[in-house]
Amino acid sequence: MEIEVHVLHYLVISTVMMFCGIYGFFTRKNLLALLISAELMLNATNINFAVFNRYLFPEQLEGHFFSLFGIAIAAAETAVAIAIIINVYRNINKILTDDISEMKG
């Protein structure tokens, strides 16, 4: 039996990914886990762009281009974020959010 994959299936996946990312961003304690959650959100949007383009507007390529730019920029962001997290680790030897709470008020 063949199941036809519709635009809705993709959107369910991407929405679940998006909100998993948001949930993870608010609940995780490790800086790297926060980074992964944010990546999850960005990837969910990339799926959205590609799917909308493929199923709703197949005669154009704008959505695909947006996904490409999104992937490239997410990679740049991750590189900078990891560099900064390494610097945090070198300074205080910890990468849990509870430990980097010296500034507050």
Add this chain to the structure above:
Amino acid sequence: MLQFIPMQAEISLAAIMIIILLADLIMKGPHHKTLQTMTCTLMVIQLILNIQPSAGEYFGGMYHCTPVASVVKTILTAGTLLVFMQAGEWISSPDSRHKAGEFYVITISTLLGMYFMVSAGSFILFYVGLELASIPMACLIAFDKWKHHSAEAGAKFILNSMFSSGLMLYGLSLIYGTCGTTYFTDMTANITGTPLQILAMVFFFAGLGFKLSLVPFHMWTPDTYQGAPTAVAGYLSVISKGAAAFALMSILTKVFAPMSDRWELMLSIVIVVTITLANIFAILQDNMKRFMAYSSISQAGYIMLAVIAGNTQGTTSLIYYITVYIVANLAVFGVIGAIERHTLGENYAKADKVEGEHMENALSRSEEIVKSESAVSRSAYAGLYRTNPHLTFVMTLAMFSLAGIPPFAGFFSKFFVFASAFNAGHWLVVFLALVNTVISLYYYLLVVKAMYITPNDNPLPHFRSSWLTRTSLAICLAGIILLGILSSVYGGIETVAGL
């Protein structure tokens, strides 16, 4: 319109960036002073080349520059020049003088991102510009590599920025799904206010709200400002905020115009909460940089009052407000930076010998934190009037301008913003914002009181900053006084905004 080549402002700025990068590579030995002079000169040339408002549409509407956007670019460039002039003393400290070139290149690349952001004609270019403005910003915030406050602030900023761009992109993807295009001009016809589009707009607004630090999304601001180097905090508070505010306004009024009822309600709630909460928290702060962070959150609320009007008067008052805010806030950050530098002066003289190595051991790190904390606390300003009358004078006028006391520019900028929101019919929001202005007067005057009245037996001894810092403070001072008196400034912006 006088324009030699298409996209002249962007191309010349990119050229400046490359020139500085190459100069930094080629020059031998310590060259941070030469580099600063060179960068400031090049920025002045950039200002002169692009002083004439230009317009143009290239790459099939992807890049769409209006005369207003061009004026905003000029103002942002002038603000960046002021920041460069003030940054000299911090960048020549032993910890950071070997990376002076990086500082200028990274800052100019964020400025280039803001250029693209304000003159984008499509969401793709807008997103690329926004990220070009915010990714290097994280590097700038984490610039003081051996201070772990700086690293902590950088981590908080980059993670929040990723989270907010995730939210914004999700909104953009939903808009793309309903409209089938990413170009602003084609999009308006397809925006009808369906529930999906409202959801998309809220996501988009939340994403930009993070960049502007409006209240439900402001949590990163105080920590980031406190941890970032003072010059960078000043840059972050005015330049990037101004660019984001103008971009938000042009997108809300261009793309989301058919849904204006929806976003006006949302904005008015956000404005009232932003101004009120930020004011309450600002009263509680003792650290000057944290205090300025909360002050900048509440100023962002006032800027949003211009957005809510959404017409030509709103655009004019927004740009005028940004201009006045740039000079006043940079004056404050300039004074904070100068005082911080000279309090930490002895500390740095010692660090010169050990070259940052001692920063790694835990004991001296806590000492360093205590020292750098006390250099920016309000108590360090007590009795400053007796030893440093000029700095005190600049700071006082800047505080008066930020609070909106009549003869200074801050009063007129607040007045125009209130007037535009009032004319658009949002009188309740304007009333609540007015009440908050009175509250804000209290905490701005706390600083003035500390400098003039609070007794202090050993205030900071008299010192003299570098001539570039003094020039930049003089320009800020002239701006605070003259921008309000010369009505031609507002008139000129209005003419351009009406084009």
